[in-house]
Amino acid sequence: MSNQKFATNALHAGHDTTQTAGTRAVPIYQSTSYVFNNTDHAANLFSLAELGFIYTRLNNPTNQILQDRLAAVEGGVGAVVFASGTSAISTGLLTLLRAGDHIVASSSLYGGTYNLLNVTLPRLGITTTFVDASDPSNFAAAVQDNTRAFFVESLGNPKLDVLDLKGISKEAKAAQVPFIVDNTVATPGLLNPIEHGANLVIHSLTKYIGGQGNSLGGAIIDAGTFDWANGKFPEFTEPSAGYHGLVYHEALGAAAFTFKLILEGLRDFGGALSPFNAFQILQGLETLPVRIKQHSENALALAEWLESRDEVAWVNYPGLKSSEYNDLAKEYLPKGQSGIVTFGVKGGFEAAKQLTDATQIFSLLANIGDTKSLIIHPASTTHQQLNEEQQESAGVTQDLIRLSVGLEDIEDLKADLEQAFASIG
Ligand SMILES: Cc1ncc(COP(=O)(O)O)c(C=O)c1O
Known part of the structure; x- marks a missing residue:
């Protein structure tokens, strides 16, 4: 763990230039595999007697720098990167859980995560109870004997609900299960869930960490604080059949889950991040501290402007005084509330679709966190698989438009929405 501040860590953590021929930029190590000195060296690497690189599905020097940097900016003991955010979530849960286990999750989640928990994992015997996350006691009430994780988003996509993370973490501690927080929308620039x-x-x-809309990637950062020896996680305290009898908790202590993610999660499910994407994401991470401030400033200004428009039925942004999450935002997101704004258009589903089609600077696409401004109508796209009740608990109404506010001049963004409102009458 580094004692330096966020902006310094975002630029430097994990990169020892003496180990990379003095290169100031992190190099791309575009190699699938690494030459062993001899068979004893290889044997030591496989048995963990010595740490080093074996094969890029498990680790890679470019990826390792990104991992160390992410651990530093989030305050964890280790991090593992994956081919996408979804790969991070599915590999994380499949490495942690077994058939018969149960998750308590916020009902306000990214649609893909909701579907994984609601449809795909139950096929493998892992079930989820979704709760209204605005009250931490709802998590406690949903705990069963077989509950093995709590899962939330710190700033829900697209509901933009700010959660009482301290309250929920207390309930997770009481239930003796790990508290997993997807911090994608808030980013470590605005919120550190480990704190x-x-x-x-x-x-x-x-999303925001890569920030340029050019590379998929995902990560899990391990706080190193969970007690895997509490009796609920025998795969950490008993010899692993999958890794020649290694007892993760005993051998690796606070880094047990980080290593399990690499040695079993990446080895068995194979969702490795390409080193080229790791390089691109590192370029993004270096400027995250300045970008996320500007995204937040632009989003707040646009949300306030939307609130003043007659065509708009409602606006949701946690930085607005009118937001039901404004008090929690002051507590958990005092530096800014990120770049996502949602609003309802008078005229409902059809008017929302028409407005989405009429913007010129805002690009109609299914992503968030780009430097460029983006727009989507979730009810007809990202959330179309959910029924109306599920859409509602995810915060997706028929009239809702989601904006990912970019770094363009704010006056140009207002003018684009103004001409779009005018064009739909
Ligand atoms: C909050 C959140 N978590 C996870 C994901 C999945 O990430 P990826 O698209 O990189 O698989 C998304 C994607 O939109 C997201 O918004």
Whole structure:
């Protein structure tokens, strides 16, 4: 762990230039595999007697720098990167859980994560109870004997609900299960979930951390704070059949889950991040401290402007005084509330679709966190698989438009929405 501040870590953590021929930029190590000195050296690497690189599905020097940097900016003991945010979530849960286990999750989640928990994992015997996350006691009430994780988003996509992370982490501690927080929308620039009791932090690096809309990636950062020897996680305290009898908790202590993610999660599920994407994401991470401030400033200004428009039925942005999450935002997101704004258009589903089609600077696409401004109508796209009741608990109404506010001049963004409102009458 580094004692330096966020902006310094975002630029330097993990990169020892003496180990990379003095290169100031992190190099791309575009190699699948690494030459062993001899068979004894290879044997030591496989048995963990010595740490080093074996094969890029498990690790890679460019990826390692990104991992160390992410651990530093989130305050964890280790991090593992994956091919996408979804790969991070699915590999993380499949490495942690077994058939018969149960998760308590916020009902306000990214649609893909909701579907994984609601449809795909139950096929493998892992079930989820979704709760209204605005009250931490709802998590406690949903705990069963077989509950093995709590899962939330620190700033829900697209509901933009700010959670009482301290309250939920207390309930996770009482239930003796790891508290997993997807911090994609808030980013470590605005919020560090580990400071509020999270045990594992997840990122889709595809969004603000990469920041340029050019590379998929995901990560899990391990706080190193969870007691895997509490009796509920025998795969950490008994010899692993999958890794020649290694007892993770005994051998690796606070880094047990980080190593399990590499040695079993990446080895068996194979969702490795390309070193080229790791390089691109590192370029993004270096400027995250300045970008996320500007995204937040632009989003707040646009949200306030939307509130003043007659065509608009409602606006949701946690930085607005009118937001039901404004008090929690002051507590958990005092530096800014990120770049996502949602609003309802008078005229409902059809008017929302028409407005989405009429913007010129805002690009109609299914992503968030790009430097460029983006727009989507979730009810007809990202959330179309959910029924109306599920859409509602995810915060997706028929009239809702989601903006990912970019770094363009704010006056140009207002003018674009103004001409779009005018064009739909
Ligand atoms: C909050 C959140 N988590 C995870 C994901 C999944 O990430 P990826 O698209 O990189 O698989 C997304 C994608 O939109 C997201 O918004």
